[in-house]
Amino acid sequence: MRDQFTCQNKRCNIVTTELEIDHRLAVEAGGSDDDINCRCLCSDCHSVKSRIESKGHKLPDPEDFPTDYAEARRLVAYQMSDPSLVDDIPDPEFD
Numbered sequence: 001m002r003d004q005f006t007c008q009n010k011r012c013n014i015v016t017t018e019l020e021i022d023h024r025l026a027v028e029a030g031g032s033d034d035d036i037n038c039r040c041l042c043s044d045c046h047s048v049k050s051r052i053e054s055k056g057h058k059l060p061d062p063e064d065f066p067t068d069y070a071e072a073r074r075l076v077a078y079q080m081s082d083p084s085l086v087d088d089i090p091d092p093e094f095d
Contacts, residue, residue, distance in 0.1 A: 007042040010064040020046040048072050
């Protein structure tokens with residue numbers, strides 16, 4: 001019942017029973033398993049966020065991000081003020 005079965009990405013907000021626990025700050029980066037650091041995301045949103053973070057990049061707003069990986073990559077490149085970086089953010093599915 002956590003988060004009322006709703007994906008907590010503001011661009012998604014899908015209601016589903018198939019949610020995954022997301023750490024706002026990854027455990028590997030010093031985050032905890034405390035409730036304040038955890039929230040529910042649908043599997044698609046969790047995958048997008050995890051794929052971006054696995055390459056050492058951060059989403060500008062981890063509470064409100066694109067649900068599409070390619071769009072998220074463009075957003076990260078824009079945040080870094082270098083659109084050419086889109087090609088430098090490898091897609092794990094094709095690496």
